[in-house]
Amino acid sequence: MTLDFNDKQIRILQVAEKLFAEKGFDGTSIRNISKEAKINIAMVSYYFGSKEKMLESLIIFRTSDLKMQLENLLKEALAPLEKINKLIELYVARINKNKGIYQILHFELSSKKRQTNIKSFTEVKKRNLESLKQIIHEGQENGDFAKDINVLLIPPTILGTFFHFQMNRPYYEEALGLKTDESFDSYVHNDLTKHIQKTIKALLIYEK
Amino acid sequence: MTLDFNDKQIRILQVAEKLFAEKGFDGTSIRNISKEAKINIAMVSYYFGSKEKMLESLIIFRTSDLKMQLENLLKEALAPLEKINKLIELYVARINKNKGIYQILHFELSSKKRQTNIKSFTEVKKRNLESLKQIIHEGQENGDFAKDINVLLIPPTILGTFFHFQMNRPYYEEALGLKTDESFDSYVHNDLTKHIQKTIKALLIYEK
DNA sequence: AATAAAATTAAACAAACGTTTGAATTAAAC
DNA sequence: GTTTAATTCAAACGTTTGTTTAATTTTATT
Numbered sequence: 001m002t003l004d005f006n007d008k009q010i011r012i013l014q015v016a017e018k019l020f021a022e023k024g025f026d027g028t029s030i031r032n033i034s035k036e037a038k039i040n041i042a043m044v045s046y047y048f049g050s051k052e053k054m055l056e057s058l059i060i061f062r063t064s065d066l067k068m069q070l071e072n073l074l075k076e077a078l079a080p081l082e083k084i085n086k087l088i089e090l091y092v093a094r095i096n097k098n099k100g101i102y103q104i105l106h107f108e109l110s111s112k113k114r115q116t117n118i119k120s121f122t123e124v125k126k127r128n129l130e131s132l133k134q135i136i137h138e139g140q141e142n143g144d145f146a147k148d149i150n151v152l153l154i155p156p157t158i159l160g161t162f163f164h165f166q167m168n169r170p171y172y173e174e175a176l177g178l179k180t181d182e183s184f185d186s187y188v189h190n191d192l193t194k195h196i197q198k199t200i201k202a203l204l205i206y207e208k
Numbered sequence: 209m210t211l212d213f214n215d216k217q218i219r220i221l222q223v224a225e226k227l228f229a230e231k232g233f234d235g236t237s238i239r240n241i242s243k244e245a246k247i248n249i250a251m252v253s254y255y256f257g258s259k260e261k262m263l264e265s266l267i268i269f270r271t272s273d274l275k276m277q278l279e280n281l282l283k284e285a286l287a288p289l290e291k292i293n294k295l296i297e298l299y300v301a302r303i304n305k306n307k308g309i310y311q312i313l314h315f316e317l318s319s320k321k322r323q324t325n326i327k328s329f330t331e332v333k334k335r336n337l338e339s340l341k342q343i344i345h346e347g348q349e350n351g352d353f354a355k356d357i358n359v360l361l362i363p364p365t366i367l368g369t370f371f372h373f374q375m376n377r378p379y380y381e382e383a384l385g386l387k388t389d390e391s392f393d394s395y396v397h398n399d400l401t402k403h404i405q406k407t408i409k410a411l412l413i414y415e416k
Numbered sequence: 417a418a419t420a421a422a423a424t425t426a427a428a429c430a431a432a433c434g435t436t437t438g439a440a441t442t443a444a445a446c
Numbered sequence: 447g448t449t450t451a452a453t454t455c456a457a458a459c460g461t462t463t464g465t466t467t468a469a470t471t472t473t474a475t476t
Contacts, residue, residue, distance in 0.1 A: 160368030
């Protein structure tokens with residue numbers, strides 16, 4: 001449960017992250033990881049105990065600093081809509097940067113096989129929702145936002161839009177002519193982020 | 209490539225669909241399927257050739273009638289916004305009804321392991337986008353919709369929102385107190401569908 | 417009723433899986 | 447420099463994997 005991984009452990013986790021994201025947890029063998037990380041197959045059990053525990057370590061390794069980032073955002077002196085926009089920007093940038101682990105979480109989360117690994121992640125989600133509620137309430141108080149907003153359905157729209165784009169990357173790469181990693185990342189950071197911000201803004205200020 | 213599956217084949221596909229959706233393609237063994245479907249393990253190879261080819265058969269079996277449904281919608285004499293709302297309703301209901309196969313597609317789509325199975329599905333997506341473009345153009349012509357709409361980013365918002373909700377089902381079940389399958393389905397058909405419709409409407413009529 | 421075709425079965429196949437072992441090597445502590 | 451601990455390794459462990467085989471049973475055809 002600790003965070004003090006040594007250099008070799010981190011290298012193993014990075015390779016595991018890449019392969020799990022590409023081929024899934026069950027689709028990746030310890031031998032795959034060992035080969036790519038250039039280590040002996042026994043090292044995974046030696047360092048992490050088991051393949052399953054390695055996944056747990058990976059989740060902890062990658063999601064430990066999200067909490068802090070969000071709390072800092074809440075403290076800032078900004079208008080509610082500005083905060084929402086910054087929150088979206090933060091989420092998209094962060095998930096885009098760590099797309100590997102989020103793809104894994106996305107996958108393993110919906111799988112009935114591994115429920116144990118994700119309890120700590122559920123806590124993160126609950127805390128994030130409370131933050132969002134607070135911001136939106138603020139915006140409703142000062143008349144910026146509409147009254148009839150189902151806050152619980154905002155995160156699925158933000159995250160869902162982004163994930164769906166990310167998971168269908170090959171399709172959008174072709175459709176938008178984004179041949180390089182740079183151009184794809186640039187599109188995500190600019191166009192897609194703005195689209196999500198625009199969507200949420202329209203939703204928040206829209207009165208039926 | 210044909211669609212004439214006999215009763216036994218269909219039963220096998222139904223069990224496979226359920227297990228693949230629950231545990232993933234790699235997480236499900238032919239023995240798992242055989243046991244649940246109460247057949248001999250050799251029957252999968254006998255009927256479909258291989259596990260991989262069975263997945264192909266399953267995709268064909270479940271996605272063959274989507275095309276027709278969409279074409280019928282386009283023909284209807286409705287205002288653009290009405291068509292959009294119906295399209296959202298159709299998508300949500302359809303995917304919710306066949307959540308198994310769409311969950312499988314969602315995963316295998318983003319996996320680098322099985323690219324061959326999904327080519328026909330890409331074609332479906334392209335055709336659907338053209339339909340959407342047509343409807344939105346119609347709405348822009350008669351002044352209902354804003355001019356600066358990136359049509360390509362609409363489907364990720366519709367499908368992404370829905371999928372994210374579906375993939376985090378345990379979380380939303382708890383948060384919304386949806387204890388039975390019926391109450392969950394009801395929430396999807398009513399509240400979630402309306403949320404997506406509202407979101408897309410706000411986005412389409414919103415002028416920056 | 418005899419024959420041919422289709423369906424089902426248990427058993428076996430080689431290959432790959434996660435994990436453990438015990439010896440060999442390297443690093444740290446004294 | 448010796449001893450102790452940590453790391454690395456090849457090899458083997460017992461399971462499980464997807465697939466094939468060959469014999470048997472069921473169904474259909476004549």
